[in-house]
Amino acid sequence: MGxxxxxxxxxxxxxxxxxxxxxxxxxYNLLLTARKEENLRKAALFIEKxxxxxxxxxxxxxxxxxxxxxxYDFCKLKKYNIEILINNAGYAIPTSFDQTSMEEEEKxxxxxxxxxxxxxxxxxxxxxxxxxxxxxxxxxxxxxxPPSTIQVLYGPIKTFMNRxxxxxxxxxxxxxxxxxxxxxxxxxxxxxxxxxxxxxMDRVPFFMxxxxxxxxxxxxxxxxxxxxxxVPSKTFKIIVFLLKLIPTSLFFIMSSRLAPGxxxxx
Ligand SMILES: NC(=O)c1ccc[n+]([C@@H]2O[C@H](COP(=O)([O-])OP(=O)(O)OC[C@H]3O[C@@H](n4cnc5c(N)ncnc54)[C@H](OP(=O)(O)O)[C@@H]3O)[C@@H](O)[C@H]2O)c1
Numbered sequence: 001m002g003x004x005x006x007x008x009x010x011x012x013x014x015x016x017x018x019x020x021x022x023x024x025x026x027x028y029n030l031l032l033t034a035r036k037e038e039n040l041r042k043a044a045l046f047i048e049k050x051x052x053x054x055x056x057x058x059x060x061x062x063x064x065x066x067x068x069x070x071x072y073d074f075c076k077l078k079k080y081n082i083e084i085l086i087n088n089a090g091y092a093i094p095t096s097f098d099q100t101s102m103e104e105e106e107k108x109x110x111x112x113x114x115x116x117x118x119x120x121x122x123x124x125x126x127x128x129x130x131x132x133x134x135x136x137x138x139x140x141x142x143x144x145x146p147p148s149t150i151q152v153l154y155g156p157i158k159t160f161m162n163r164x165x166x167x168x169x170x171x172x173x174x175x176x177x178x179x180x181x182x183x184x185x186x187x188x189x190x191x192x193x194x195x196x197x198x199x200x201m202d203r204v205p206f207f208m209x210x211x212x213x214x215x216x217x218x219x220x221x222x223x224x225x226x227x228x229x230x231v232p233s234k235t236f237k238i239i240v241f242l243l244k245l246i247p248t249s250l251f252f253i254m255s256s257r258l259a260p261g262x263x264x265x266x
Contacts, residue, residue: 005080007031007071009062009119010089012039014189015138015182018216019086024051026224031080033071034089035061056080062089063107068118083130084223085123087116088138094196097152105153112157120168124177132176136223137165141185141236144243146251148259158183162229169228178226182219185236186259187212203260208235 006023010016011032020030024047032040032047037059044055058074060067075082090112093100120135127133142148143158165181172179186209192201201209215232222230231240243251 003029003079003081005029005031005075005082006084006086007033007075007080007082007119007123008086008088009033009115010138011086012036012043014191015184015187015212015215015219016086016088017043018212019088019136019138019220021047021051021213022216022220023084023086024053024055026220027053028084029054029080030056031071031075031082032057033060035059062111062115065110068115068122071119072122081130082123082126083132084134084136085119086136086138086223087119088136089115090138091191092151092154092195092197094151108153109157112154113160116161117164120179124168124172127177128172128175130176133178134223134226135165135168135177135179136219137161137179137181138219139165139181139183141183141231141240141243143181143183144240146248166228173226178223178228180219180223180227181229182215182222183229183231183236183240184215184219185210185231185233185239187215200259205258208258210236 006028008016008020008030011020012034020032024030030047030053032044032055034040040057040059044057048055056078058071060071093104093108116137124133139161140158142155143162145155147155162181165179168179186201186204188209189212192198210233218232219230231237
């Protein structure tokens, strides 16, 4: 097992915690990060006890510009060799665009976008020196869908992250570094309650809500195989396939039943 580490952001709950467990089951030591130290500590204890790998934590708020550098410096200090970087931390803002301050939007873009770029930029240099590395960006089915009412910038930043992931692959795949964009659909986690959009999730039919464990397992399999994109579950594979084919007007009719409220025209 040695010094082989995976770094997981947003690892204290939901998809990130499940990804951390999947990687631990494959004998990766872990560095877990999120804001709330107590939750990280609990997650680390759980994984160490169940999987017997080394698990360390660093509490850090990715809204802070200095956060990616602090996480990287921590790894250097501890001599952790990060072979896998999982960019998973995320949330949504429930307030409408005209009611949200620019500062809130900037913090949002920092967590879901700039921090992902910064961490990838820092760790890819070490991965290149080793001639191998795996990066995951937890994106969303929203990256393929027309804009939604959930938040003006949520879909656009996920689309941007998918393109960023493709770009990394084009530039570094032949040097042994693969990037996987994991695009889950509705997943049962703290995301909707933490982001103030639980009502929307409650209206979604049950067959469209997936377990975080299942999303993580499919995602980690794809990551380790070096697949560029992973859309977990047959349901959402079909939806993404259709999204690429059907006209937007038809999509709006379908979504009024399958995701009530999310794509309604105002
Ligand atoms: N759930 C879904 O339906 C769904 C669907 C598609 C894509 N996704 C994406 O999946 C990813 C994970 O979400 P989830 O569903 O697992 O939600 P979750 O259960 O709410 O987990 C979010 C994680 O991110 C951390 N986090 C939030 N803000 C942070 C910040 N400023 N700095 C550092 N860490 C932060 C949280 O911990 P702290 O609060 O302690 O910081 C937590 O560990 C997100 O990128 C989300 O966009 C979710």
